[in-house]
Amino acid sequence: MMLDGMEDEDKWLAEGIAGIQHNAFYMHRALDANNLREVLKYSAQMLSELRTSKLSPHKYYELYMRAFDELKKLEMFFKDESRHGVSVVDLYELVQHAGNILPRLYLLCTVGSVYIKSKEAPAKDVLKDLVEMCLGVQHPIRGLFLRSYLAQVSRDKLPDIGSEYEGDADTVMDAVEFVLQNFTEMNKLWVRLQLQGPGRLREKLEKERSELRDLVGKNLHVLSQIEGVDLEMYKDTVLPRVLEQIVNCKDELAQYYLMDCIIQVFPDEYHLQTLETLLSACPQLQPTVDIKTVLSQLMDRLSNYAVSSTDVLPEFLQVEAFAKLSSAIGRVIEAQVDMPIVGAISLYVSLLTFTLRVHPDRLDYVDQVLGACVKKLSGKPKLEDNRAKKQVVALLSAPLDKYNDIVMALMLSNYPRVMDHLDNETNKVMAIVIIQSIMKNNTCISTADQVEVLFELIKGLMKDLDGTAVDELDEEDFKEEQNSVARLLHMLYNDDPEEMLKIICTMKKNIMDGGSKRLPFTVPPLIFSALRLIRRLQGQDGDVAGEEVPATPKRIFQILNQTIEALSTVPTPELALRLYLQCAEAANDCDLEPVAYEFFTQAFVLYEEEVADSKAQVTAIHLIIGTLQRMNVFGVENRDTLTHKATGYSAKLLKKPDQCRAVYACSHLFWVDDQDGIKDGERVLLCLKRALRIASAAQQMSNVTRGSSGPVTLYVEILNKYLYFFEKGNPQITSAAIQGLLELITTEMQSDSAAPNTVSDAFFASTQRYIQFQKQKGGVMSEKYDSVKV
């Protein structure tokens, strides 16, 4: 059926074109012969082909263009009175004798154009006559094309300012009046097109109609091109008239298209000065009109205009552009009850974009927009529509992108209230956006209040919100999120210790609510942030008298202790242990022995009670030894207790090699290479000897269990410790002992049961080379090594 229709249409078009060509042929002959009568006869017959009702707008346009080309030739003929001998006035009457209206009016417009050019009558009279006579064609398509022809031929003959057709009687007002009238009639015809035809064909018809819209819009373009349409005329005549037509036509497609047209064709300056009029039309449009796109376009244009030059900014203020746009949007949303929420939000996004571009200094405007959005969202369930959610994210991201400064956003009271309307997932997305903004711009959040607001904003990441099923979370995403939070925590900073302490307290409060899954991510940055503050306070006199609780290291350590305690219950004992040690070290630097001791105690308790995995134990004990080695705050008694514990644990590790290594590491606890460091050579030697014993036990065990003694790595490692203490001047470490050890290793390596091992061999070889080097380089050290033989 459809196909037949199309084929038929092609056939009809072909017939129409043939008819035009046929009559055009005879018309040309008559033109050549300067035979006016025949010219009129054949041109009228030719134009009769345009009377068809069978063609779609698209095909009709093709036919029209054929006729249009011929009419140009006809116009040339009419223009030359010497060819036909009839005055233009008479010609104007003569063509009106044609019996059929459509050919008659095409001819009339053609002669009319010549008539104006001849200036034998005021242009305005001719134009007025033409535009009124065209009322006779009420068929939408034929009428539109006829009037479009009229617009075309009259375009360069309007009595515009500075045009040759302007005169005493003809003013630009007449030109405007003419175009407005033609526009109005064309729009009426265009709208009427929609009312015709049955519903099932509606879609096709709408499409066809849409193809015709530019014919109507062209008039607005012409208006914008008229020189004489200055702001005043635009304001007083053009805009009100055009809007009146747009509102009254009550047609969705036309209203949308024409509003857009107005915005596109007239200068921004005019829009700005007539904002109120333009906007007041918006709520009067049909509820189905996509007004948000229209308004977005307008705001886009205006903001571009504002950015284009600083000179225009005062204008924006003067006309109160923001207030007008804002209230217009409010009215539109109110008027269009059925507008989906996404529409309303995207309107706010546009307004916000406008505000940010035009009034970047007016945070209150931004907040107002957000407030309006909150009002729209309130009383509704959380957003379900994905597009709406996206728009809200866009809305909230815009200020961040603009200011590159989250602090601005934190000052917006409505910001968190908008976020409240997001579902958990989107809330998180937004939180990530916020964090990324902070990270990207290196923004420092420097007051506790701001921190509090910030945490409120990103609460989706900070704790489990109601209604989130835990198993829904993707492990990797979760890690990603929490890492972001961790990074964020480092951005919360203030140089003033008092304020920083407040920030830390706020952080702690919020982090503690995060639940066991988040603590391992969030506690370390908190601890280190606090330690950083402690380091800063370190040099200062701790006890400043004040009414508030002063920011003293002591107090901070208390907080830290509580915090890490929470972590140990998670349980992540290894992490807690590391943090305790970090704190202990900081306490050491602050000269707070009891505090340091307490942290160590906690670390040991954790080691004893929680760290069960042998590998973890090895790592932990080395950490403990390393930290303890650097501690100088302890008195002899405390130190003894702790070192004793450390050595004890070292010897109790599960694997022999681990034992060995931990024990020889303990040797450093008794020899701190500082000025005031402890230097207990005897106990160093004891440790090393004990390590040697363990090493040989390990060898034997290996012999028994594997049938080979294994590498000599442990011996070489111990040898290196010997060399270290030897060089540091430990009197208990003698060259003889080193000599003995060297021989022991050599023997071991040569024994039958030794399996060759390249790693340990190389290690030993380079150690020997080192001794050789020390011997030869001369000076005190060489003398010392003199007795050692390699």
Next chain:
Amino acid sequence: MVPLFQSQENIAGKISIEPIQGKKVDHNGVKVELLGQIEMYFDRGNFYDFTSLVRELDVPGDIYEKKSYPFEFSTVEMPYETYNGANVRLRYVLKVTISRGYAGSIVEYQDFVVRNYSPLPSINNSIKMEVGIEDCLHIEFEYNKSKYHLKDVIIGKIYFLLVRIKLKNMDLEIRRRESTGSGANTHVETETLAKFELMDGAPVRGESIPIRLFLSPYELTPTYRNINNKFSVKYYLNLVLVDEEDRRYFKQQEITIYRLQEETS
């Protein structure tokens, strides 16, 4: 080409009679008549002379050579215009008769045309009317005058008050109604002289369609009312609206056509 006169004019001339060389014309007198005749086609051969004037030109006698007779009818009353209609003809003729007793008279005719001009009518109201079919179509139309001269232009408009039918187009027709005879013998002939398309497509309520119809291209005559009790010619404007099913809705209004005295100064 025929001579053209109007009422009250002097009709003067000269009649020359020239016998064939060497012959004489023997006659019982020469006269010229001015006749105004109405001829009905359905009543062939029947003339009604409404005007008959005679001038005797010569007493009985012989004519041997070319002889001229000047004549004149002064201020002749010719109230009716020459007319060639469908069923009736009104003509003016000059008839020269050379009476002869035995061989029959010699008669010659010369037609001439009479046209009478009217001044601008002192009263010329517009025609304005609202017509319609209930709940279907209501229109109001207006023609700027009720009396038009032959070269006049009809200006007007049609205003659509209510449109519930799908119109296709609208024409304005000029119809001529010629009625001849009287009583039971009346013949009426109606002829459409002009069919002028006013509107293409379907208007909606509130549309106003302009009318501008130049009369000059059409072959009209003035309106003739009851010419010598024999015939009348009347003109009507017929407004025709056609809907998509080709149903026609029309309203006919009489207009008076007159011949305007052209101002030649």
